[in-house]
Amino acid sequence: MNLVAAIEWAEGYHRRGLYSPMGVAFHWVMAALMIFQLAHGWYLEWQPVGGNKYVGYQTHTQIGLTIMLLGTLRLFWHSQLSGPGNVDGASLTGKASRLLQTWFYVSFFALPISGWVMWSTLPSDLPLSVAGVIPFPNLPFDQLSEGLQHRLMQWAATTHFWIVWITTLVIPGHAGAAVLHYVFKRDRVLPSMFDLNGPRVPGVVGSAPEKGSVAGPPRT
Numbered sequence: 001m002n003l004v005a006a007i008e009w010a011e012g013y014h015r016r017g018l019y020s021p022m023g024v025a026f027h028w029v030m031a032a033l034m035i036f037q038l039a040h041g042w043y044l045e046w047q048p049v050g051g052n053k054y055v056g057y058q059t060h061t062q063i064g065l066t067i068m069l070l071g072t073l074r075l076f077w078h079s080q081l082s083g084p085g086n087v088d089g090a091s092l093t094g095k096a097s098r099l100l101q102t103w104f105y106v107s108f109f110a111l112p113i114s115g116w117v118m119w120s121t122l123p124s125d126l127p128l129s130v131a132g133v134i135p136f137p138n139l140p141f142d143q144l145s146e147g148l149q150h151r152l153m154q155w156a157a158t159t160h161f162w163i164v165w166i167t168t169l170v171i172p173g174h175a176g177a178a179v180l181h182y183v184f185k186r187d188r189v190l191p192s193m194f195d196l197n198g199p200r201v202p203g204v205v206g207s208a209p210e211k212g213s214v215a216g217p218p219r220t
């Protein structure tokens, strides 16, 4: 399947108010990785200094760089598509929802980049890689003065820390809003991220726009 066919396949799902299996896979794989990474990062932070903590942080860097790679592919995929459009983008809640989603995309890059800056100022020989498979370079900070390296480390650690905190608060807001949609508005926002076929309709490639309501009108 080439890119144009893949886009038309995904838009077929969007026209029925659903995310495509590709969008659903990106969403849940990255949500699981981000939640694991946040919990594991805090866990490591509380561990006593030693070899285990160091090796634990190496795993942390491998998962973090994987998130950046997946985030790049997802951003590209997302930029090619219109989306299911279940939320009224002009409403205040629609704008808030868009803001939180945009924050996630920012965090997919800002967390790994600030982590990369930190790691590159540490006097360590542990190599970086994406998922432990694709080698990834350290930034050439060992050529800078010690004072400058120290300032870079502090700047990056503060940035990492604040983005971690904001993301930790944004996740329950985002997930809570999706659940509220399901419980109170009873619309398709939450099912759109789970349902790969839609009620009564198999995953038809490129279904026509007028079939947009096949998944059923919002329940009242």
Ligand code: HEM
Pocket (backbone or CB within 6 Å): 034, 037, 038, 039, 040, 041, 042, 045, 057, 060, 061, 062, 063, 064, 065, 067, 107, 108, 111, 112, 113, 114, 115, 116, 117, 118, 119, 128, 157, 160, 161, 162, 164
């Ligand atoms: C999206 C991916 C990432 C998430 C969610 C994440 C999350 C966290 C969390 C929760 C902590 C502990 C709290 C803190 O010190 O801020 C932490 C610390 C840290 N992270 Fe990440 N991280 C990510 C990516 C990375 C990457 C790619 C690297 C390195 C290449 C990295 C390097 C570090 C380091 C060195 C620390 C220790 C900071 C310190 O002790 O001050 N992180 N991270």
Ligand code: HEM
Pocket (backbone or CB within 6 Å): 023, 026, 027, 030, 031, 032, 034, 035, 078, 084, 085, 086, 087, 097, 101, 102, 104, 105, 171, 174, 175, 178, 179, 189, 190, 191, 192, 193
């Ligand atoms: C844990 C519970 C979660 C639930 C129930 C949930 C639910 C949803 C739903 C229903 C949508 C579609 C909203 C719409 O159409 O406007 C969505 C979109 C989105 N979610 Fe989540 N989500 C969760 C966690 C996360 C996490 C942890 C992240 C980030 C790491 C995340 C990132 C996104 C992004 C970026 C979108 C926009 C669509 C896209 O670009 O793929 N979600 N989520």
